[in-house]
Amino acid sequence: MVITEEFNHQFAVAAGLSPGEEMTMMKVVSLVVLVFGFSLNALAVGDPNNGAMIAKACAGCHGADGYAKQPMHPNLAGQNEKYLIWQLSAFRDGSRPSHIMNEVAKGFADQDIEDLAAYYQALGTCK
Numbered sequence: 001m002v003i004t005e006e007f008n009h010q011f012a013v014a015a016g017l018s019p020g021e022e023m024t025m026m027k028v029v030s031l032v033v034l035v036f037g038f039s040l041n042a043l044a045v046g047d048p049n050n051g052a053m054i055a056k057a058c059a060g061c062h063g064a065d066g067y068a069k070q071p072m073h074p075n076l077a078g079q080n081e082k083y084l085i086w087q088l089s090a091f092r093d094g095s096r097p098s099h100i101m102n103e104v105a106k107g108f109a110d111q112d113i114e115d116l117a118a119y120y121q122a123l124g125t126c127k
């Protein structure tokens with residue numbers, strides 16, 4: 001916040017604002033910082049709709065509905081979100097070795113993993 005206030009002041013001076021206008025500016029910028037902070041928080045939660053898009057690449061092995069057609073592929077539908085985040089991260093960094101899954105998870109961003117996990121958990125266990 002100190003950085004923001006200093007930045008505000010510099011900005012106000014540069015823009016030739018009076019002290020009163022400077023206060024208003026500070027309030028506006030603080031509000032923007034607050035709202036932006038909240039939206040960053042919202043991003044930390046997995047988005048199942050985006051997960052569904054990515055999961056099209058997984059359907060061949062894990063099933064379009066999260067239920068694998070072959071016994072050598074695990075079911076993912078209804079699996080706990082936190083477990084999925086943990087395992088996909090482990091595949092990505094190689095701490096859980098798997099020829100297939102290490103390749104699959106290699107390029108994922110944290111957000112991709114969270115979205116996929118939210119999607120598979122949301123499918124539920126109704127079979």
Ligand code: HEC
Nearest residue numbers: 054055057058061072073074084087088098100101104116
């Ligand atoms: C070519 C087949 C194939 C594709 C495509 C594939 N997987 Fe897998 N997946 C596997 C196999 C096989 C395993 C078992 C890995 C092992 O432990 O050896 C596995 C394991 C997993 C596990 C661990 C499940 C558990 O119970 O621990 C998760 C999570 C997973 N896959 C997610 C995904 C996601 C998400 C995608 C798509 C982005 C995907 N997989 C694409 C074959 C595949």
